[in-house]
Structures are given as C-alpha cells and as structure tokens.
Amino acid sequence: MTIDLSGIGPGIFIVVIVVGLAALWIGALVSIFRRSSSMSGLELLGWCAFVVFAQFFGPLIWFFVGRDRYAAPPS
16 A cells, blocks of 8 residues: 655645745734834834735845834833
C-alpha cells in the first residue's frame, strides 16, 4: 500500500506563503499601534490602511521607512 503525496507540495508552499504574509501584516499593525501615541489620527489611519491594502509592500515600507519616523513607546 502506497500513499500518493505528489499533490501536497504546492499546497504546503501556498500555506507557508499565506502564513508568512499574515505574520508580516499582523506584525506591522502591532508595531503601528505601539507607536500610535506619537502619530496624529490621520497618520495612524493612513498607515493602517496602507498596510492593509498594500498586502506585501505596505508592511515592508512600514518596517523599513515608516517605523523610524516615530518614537518608540516609553518602556
């Protein structure tokens, strides 16, 4: 008796990609809300909308450009 696993390969790849993108998206939103005290309401709304609607590039731009513009929350 053999088990055919040939159809699982692309499915696992897609799941890994989706989970990775979801982690990037959630991480960016958490980072935005942690720094929200140094943003105006419009900036907060704009960054959240940008991250949500630009699924891949939005979080990357937040992490590489936007996050440095706002002070880290006090510890």
